[in-house]
Each structure stands twice: as C-alpha cells, then as structure tokens.
Amino acid sequence: MRFQFLAIASSMAIAVVSVPKATAQIPLLPQLQAPSSVSNDSNNRVVSGWIYLDGRRLFQIAASRANFPERSEDIQKKLEKISQSYIKSAKKTEVEVRKVNDLPVIYVNDQYLMTITSEDAGLREVDKWTSADQIKNSLPDDLEQAKQERQTQSLINQGKIAAGIGLAMIVMSWGVYNWQRRSKKDLLHPIASQPSRGPLNSPISPAVAAAQPITTQLNQRQKLHLQEVKRRLFELTQAGIWGGGSFFILGLFPYTRPFQVGILTAAQFPLRLGVVFLGTYVAIRLTYALIDRFTTTLISSGALLTPESSERLQLRVSTFSGVTKSIATGIWIGVGFLLALVALGIDIVPLLAGVSLVGVAVSLASQNLIKDAINGFLIILEDQYALGDVISVGDVGGLVENLNLRMTQLRDSEGRLITIPNSEIKVVANLSSRWSRADLTIPIAYQADTEKALKLIETVGSQMNQEVQWQPQILEPPQVLGIDQFGDRGLIIRVWIKTQPLKQWDVAREFRRRLKVALDQAEISISVPQQAIWMNDDHLLNFQGNGKDN
Numbered sequence: 001m002r003f004q005f006l007a008i009a010s011s012m013a014i015a016v017v018s019v020p021k022a023t024a025q026i027p028l029l030p031q032l033q034a035p036s037s038v039s040n041d042s043n044n045r046v047v048s049g050w051i052y053l054d055g056r057r058l059f060q061i062a063a064s065r066a067n068f069p070e071r072s073e074d075i076q077k078k079l080e081k082i083s084q085s086y087i088k089s090a091k092k093t094e095v096e097v098r099k100v101n102d103l104p105v106i107y108v109n110d111q112y113l114m115t116i117t118s119e120d121a122g123l124r125e126v127d128k129w130t131s132a133d134q135i136k137n138s139l140p141d142d143l144e145q146a147k148q149e150r151q152t153q154s155l156i157n158q159g160k161i162a163a164g165i166g167l168a169m170i171v172m173s174w175g176v177y178n179w180q181r182r183s184k185k186d187l188l189h190p191i192a193s194q195p196s197r198g199p200l201n202s203p204i205s206p207a208v209a210a211a212q213p214i215t216t217q218l219n220q221r222q223k224l225h226l227q228e229v230k231r232r233l234f235e236l237t238q239a240g241i242w243g244g245g246s247f248f249i250l251g252l253f254p255y256t257r258p259f260q261v262g263i264l265t266a267a268q269f270p271l272r273l274g275v276v277f278l279g280t281y282v283a284i285r286l287t288y289a290l291i292d293r294f295t296t297t298l299i300s301s302g303a304l305l306t307p308e309s310s311e312r313l314q315l316r317v318s319t320f321s322g323v324t325k326s327i328a329t330g331i332w333i334g335v336g337f338l339l340a341l342v343a344l345g346i347d348i349v350p351l352l353a354g355v356s357l358v359g360v361a362v363s364l365a366s367q368n369l370i371k372d373a374i375n376g377f378l379i380i381l382e383d384q385y386a387l388g389d390v391i392s393v394g395d396v397g398g399l400v401e402n403l404n405l406r407m408t409q410l411r412d413s414e415g416r417l418i419t420i421p422n423s424e425i426k427v428v429a430n431l432s433s434r435w436s437r438a439d440l441t442i443p444i445a446y447q448a449d450t451e452k453a454l455k456l457i458e459t460v461g462s463q464m465n466q467e468v469q470w471q472p473q474i475l476e477p478p479q480v481l482g483i484d485q486f487g488d489r490g491l492i493i494r495v496w497i498k499t500q501p502l503k504q505w506d507v508a509r510e511f512r513r514r515l516k517v518a519l520d521q522a523e524i525s526i527s528v529p530q531q532a533i534w535m536n537d538d539h540l541l542n543f544q545g546n547g548k549d550n
Contacts, residue, residue, distance in 0.1 A: 044064050044065070044066070045064065045065045046062055046063070046064060046065070046119055047062065047063070047064075047065050047068050048060050048061065048062040048068075048119075048123055049061065049062075049068065049072055051072070051075055051076060051079060052076070052258065052261060053079060053080075053083060053142055053143075053146055054083075054146050054149065054254040054255075054257050054258065055251070055254070055256075055257030055258040055259070055260050055261050056142070056145075056257065058079075058138070058139075058142055059134075059135050059138070060120070060123050060124075061075060061114070061119075061120050061123075062117070062119035062120050062122065062123050063117070063119060075113065075114045078111070078112065078113050078114070079113065081111070082108045082109065082111050082113065082143075083143060083146055085109065085111070086108075086109065086143050086146075086147065087146065087147050087150060091109065092140075093108065093109065093139065093140040093143050093144065094108070094109055094110075095107070095108050095136045095139045095140060096108075096136075097129070097132045097133065097136050100115070103115050103116065103117070103128065104116045104128050104129050104131075104132035106132060106135060106136060106139075108139060108143075116128045116129075116131050116132045116135070146254060149253075149254045150254060155253065158252040158253055161252055162249045162252050162253075165245050165248055165249055166245065166249070168245070169241055169242060169245035172241050173238055173241050173242065176234060176237050176238055176241065177238075179234075180230075180231075180234045183227070183230060183234075221288070221289075221292045222289045222292040222293050222296065225285045225286070225288040225289040225292065226285075226286075226289050228285050229282055229285045229286060229289070232278070232281065232282060232285075233282070236278065247260065247263065250263075269343070269344060272340075272343035272344070273340055273343060273344075275343075276336055276339045276340045276343055277336065277340075279336070279339075280332050280333065280335070280336030280339075283332050284328070284329055284332045284333075287325070287328045287329075287332065288325055288328075291321055291324050291325055291328070292321065295320070295321055320380065322387070322403075322404070323380055323403075323404060323405065326404060326405075368421070368423055369406070371422075371423035372405065372406050372407065372421050372422045372423045373405040373406065373422075375422040375423050375425065376403075376404060376405035376406060376407075376408075376422040377405060379403070379408075379422060379425070380403070380405075383433075384428055384430065385400055385403075385408075385428060385430045385433065386400065386403065387400055387401070387402070387403055388400060388432075388502075389430055389431070389432045389433065389501075390430075390431040390432045390502060391410070391428050391429060391430050391431065391432075392428070392429040392431065393408075393410075393420055393425055393427075393428050393429075394427075396410065396412065396418050396420070397410065397412065397429075397431075398410035398411045398412035398413065398416075398418060399411045401417070405422070406421070406422065407419055407420060407421050407422060408420045408422060408425065431502075431504075432501035432502045433501065434501065435475055435498055435499065435500065435501060436498075436499050436500065436501050436502060436503060436504040437496055437497065437498050437499065437504060438495075438496070438497040438499060438504040438505070438507050438508040438511070439494070439495075439496060440494070440495040440496075440497070440508060440511065440512070441484065441492050441493070441494055441495075442457065442492070442493045442494075442495065442515065442526075443487065443489040443490045443491070443492055443493075443526055443527045444490050444491045444492075444493060444524065444525075444526065444527060445490045445491075445524075445525045445526070445527040446490050446491060446527070447525075448490075448491075448524045448525060449524070450483065450491065452522065452524065453491075453493065453519075453524050454480055454482065454493065456515075456518055456519065456522055456524065457480050457493060457495060457515060458478075458480045459518075460511070460514050460515050460518050461477065461478030461480065461495065461497065461511065462477060462478070463514075464478070464510065464511060464514060465477050465478060470507065470510065472500070473499055473500050473503040473506065473507055474497060474498070474499055474507060475498045475499060475500065476497075476498040478495055478496070478497045478511075479495065479496045479497075480493070480495050481493075481494045481495065481496060482494070489527050489528065490527030491527075495511075497511065
C-alpha cells in the first residue's frame with residue numbers, strides 16, 4: 001500500500017509538473033504575482049511584470065502601480081504588431097537602441113517598441129543602456145523562433161508530439177482506472193481470515209481473543225479511511241493526467257500557448273486553495289487511519305488487557321477514538337486555514353497576534369464552554385463512563401449515545417434524546433461499568449416453607465448459570481442473600497446476580513420467569529399485599545343494637 005501511494009504521487013508529479021520544451025520560459029505560479037517595492041503609497045508603488053510573445057516570457061518591465069497596466073498593454077500590443085509584420089515579410093530583424101531625451105529607446109525595423117526606464121534597469125541590476133542592449137540582443141532570436149514555429153513542417157512535428165501525448169494520456173488513464181478497479185476488488189473480497197496466533201504461532205490469550213471484535217472494527221475503519229484516501233488520490237491522478245497532458249499540448253503550438261499564461265493566471269489562487277484543501281482532507285483521513293492503527297496495535301498486544309477489562313475496553317476505545325479524531329480534525333482544519341491564507345498572500349503573523357487577543361476575549365466570554373471541555377476531558381480520562389454505557393445523572397438517565405468534550409447525549413427508555421453539558425454533570429451513576437448486578441426481591445407468603453423456598457431459588461439460579469446460553473452473561477453464581485425483611489407483601493428474599501455490563505435486565509427477566517414456573521410447581525405462592533382488620537365485639541354488638549332500634 002505504501003508503494004501504491006508513492007506510485008500515485010509520482011504519476012501526479014509527472015502529469016502536473018511536466019512542461020514542454022517550448023514552454024520552458026512560461027512563468028511558474030509563484031512568479032505570476034508581481035512584486036512590490038518598499039514604497040508606502042499604493043499608487044506610487046513600483047510593480048513589475050513580464051512581456052510575452054506567443055505565450056513565451058521575454059523580458060520584464062517595471063512601473064508605478066497606477067501606470068503599469070497601461071504601459072504593459074501598450075508594449076504588448078506593439079510587440080505583437082512587430083511580430084506579425086516580421087512573420088509576413090522576408091526581411092531580417094533590425095533592432096536599434098536610439099537616444100531620445102537621454103533615455104535609451106528600442107526600435108524594431110524602424111517601429112517604436114519601448115523606452116527603457118530606470119525602474120526597468122533596476123530589475124536587472126544594471127544601468128539603462130546595458131539593459132537596453134540585453135533586450136536588443138535577445139529580441140531577434142525571439143522573433144525568429146516565433147516565425148519558425150509557424151512554419152508548416154514545425155506545426156506538423158508539433159502535431160505528432162501532441163498525438164503521442166494524447167495516446168500516452170489514454171494509456172496512463174486506462175492503467176490508473178484498472179489499478180483502481182483492482183483496489184476495489186481487494187476491498188470487497190478480502191483474504192479469508194485465519195485464526196489469530198501469537199508469537200511463534202502460539203494461540204492468543206483469552207484477553208486478546210475477547211478483544212478481537214473491537215480490533216476487527218478498528219481494522220475495518222482503518223481500511224475504509226485508507227480506501228478513501230486512495231480514491232481521492234486516484235481521482236487527482238486522473239485529473240492530473242488529463243489536465244497536465246492538455247496543458248502540455250497547449251504549449252506545443254504558438255497559437256494556443258498564450259492560453260497557458262491565461263490559465264495559470266486565472267487558476268493561480270484556486271489551484272493553491274485546492275491543493276491546500278486536498279492536502280488537509282488527505283491529512284485528516286490519514287490521521288484517522290493512524291489513530292485506528294495505533295489503537296488496534298495497542299489492543300492486539302494484550303499489554304493493557306485482562307479478561308475483566310476487555311469488554312470495558314470496547315466501550316472506551318470508541319469514545320477515545322472519536323474524541324481524538326475530533327481534536328485532530330480541528331487541528332488540521334486550523335492548519336489548513338492558515339496555509340490557505342498564506343497561499344492567498346496574506347501575512348499571518350499580525351493575524352496570529354490578533355487571534356491571541358481575540359482568544360483571550362473569547363475565553364472570558366465563554367467560560368461555560370471551557371468548563372464543559374475540561375470536565376469532558378476528565379470524564380474521558382478517568383473513564384467515568386463511555387459510549388454505550390447506561391448512566392444516571394440527577395433525575396435523568398439512559399444509554400450514552402454521544403460523548404465529546406462539549407456535551408453528553410443520553411437516550412432514555414422512552415426514546416427521548418437528552419443533552420447534558422459536561423459542566424453540569426456533578427454526580428453520575430454508571431450502571432454498566434465493567435460489570436453489572438441484577439438486584440431481585442422475591443416476596444413469599446408467610447405461610448410458605450421458608451427453607452424450601454430458599455433452596456428452590458438457589459436451584460433455579462444454579463441451573464440457569466450452567467446453561468450455555470446464559471453462562472457467558474453471568475459472571476458469578478447467583479447469591480441468595482436470605483430473608484431481607486418482613487413486609488406487607490410477606491417475606492422478602494433478596495437475590496444478587498453478577499452479570500456482564502448491560503446484561504442485568506435480560507438475566508433478571510429470565511430468572512423471574514423460571515422462578516415463577518418453579519414456585520407454581522412447588523405450590524409455593526407469591527404473596528400479595530395483605531391487611532388484617534381486628535374489630536372489638538362489644539362495639540359490634542352496640543352497632544347492631546342501634547340498628548334494630550331504628
């Protein structure tokens with residue numbers, strides 16, 4: 001898989017970065033933005049730019065910010081007019097440098113091109129006349145190259161190269177597509193899993209065997225994240241092949257080469273932002289895969305596992321993994337935002353200083369959020385509860401469906417979703433931490449045989465504990481504690497059954513059902529609330545006598 005990533009990245013680099021020989025002078029993305037001088041006045045600030053011929057970069061000029069667009073457009077139009085005249089004629093190019101008002105002025109075939117200024121010379125770090133001579137010496141070759149590129153034989157040769165590049169693009173795209181299909185087949189039809197073995201092919205420990213379900217889930221998540229990264233890279237590779245190949249072909253012909261500069265200029269900032277966005281997305285996905293990989297390795301090693309803690313670990317891993325991924329996502333998004341600002345040419349140093357001040361103000365205004373985050377961190381660190389636990393907080397309780405640094409969400413028995421800020425959680429009762437207990441109170445009639453009833457309850461619990469269906473859920477033999485109290489319903493016998501987390505209700509329901517059947521067969525009645533009324537005979541007689549008199 002690592003070699004696949006390297007191959008995809010290298011193909012992307014070849015497709016996107018490669019430029020044709022004819023476009024070697026096309027400015028790269030960082031050079032498209034004109035530099036500015038140290039002047040504080042925006043309109044008087046000196047900026048620079050390139051003059052192009054058929055999309056090829058020839059020389060730089062400089063002017064104030066207010067005058068640069070007009071001067072650049074004027075020189076560009078004059079150069080194109082001179083080039084068209086030269087291509088149509090059979091004369092050789094004659095470039096002269098004349099002195100006008102003590103300034104060097106360049107003429108091409110007696111046609112005025114431009115006047116060299118001190119700003120132009122400053123770009124080359126030479127004097128004005130030397131700068132004019134440099135342009136004079138290079139212009140004839142540039143014009144001759146433009147003329148040769150328009151010859152029929154040259155266009156045919158370039159067309160052959162374009163056809164070869166198009167064929168290469170089709171072959172590369174087809175290869176990447178088949179590679180992607182094979183990757184999908186490998187994901188849909190994984191190799192049949194074999195029994196896990198420890199070092200030297202020895203059987204794994206019971207703790208590690210109990211942790212296999214959670215490791216399987218983590219491995220599946222890791223594969224999904226890596227598959228998503230590969231899918232995006234395949235898509236980017238296809239875009240790089242066709243985009244880079246098309247860009248390459250545009251540079252082969254003098255008539256289409258100017259589009260290269262236009263594309264680079266128009267797509268400069270979107271391309272930078274796209275690279276930052278894609279890099280951030282891939283980094284987030286790879287971070288998810290690394291978190292799942294680290295957690296899987298930690299669990300598979302069995303170093304921190306015991307048979308009693310393996311079940312609990314399955315709940316903690318989901319919570320820890322989710323919170324860690326949320327934090328990593330926030331960090332990468334912040335880094336991506338800063339990189340996007342840098343790509344747009346914004347100085348982030350003053351911004352970071354301002355953000356620190358804003359952070360202080362926000363921290364003072366959002367103290368509750370900070371309390372929520374701190375309390376949520378402690379809840380996760382101390383393992384007070386995790387996803388999948390059943391807890392009771394104050395007057396509410398239910399199954400923990402969502403837990404993050406900000407809040408805890410519970411689903412109660414009626415299906416209501418209860419959201420509790422972590423700062424409001426002071427006392428919490430966890431009903432499923434590591435193990436649970438079914439606490440049963442069984443009412444027996446006062447007239448029943450107590451010893452027979454206790455023996456019968458113990459027998460029912462022992463039989464249930466030995467059955468294959470219920471043995472994994474019951475951790476210890478049921479404990480018949482004896483007669484707990486004398487109540488209005490009769491004798492109250494208390495029974496404790498230690499179970500796996502969240503299994504106490506299932507075990508209790510089945511135990512009650514079995515016990516009801518056994519008590520009926522033994523003819524031991526379950527008492528109902530009773531109340532005895534004693535009446536004085538003299539009062540009853542007086543009441544009857546008063547009734548007769550009436």
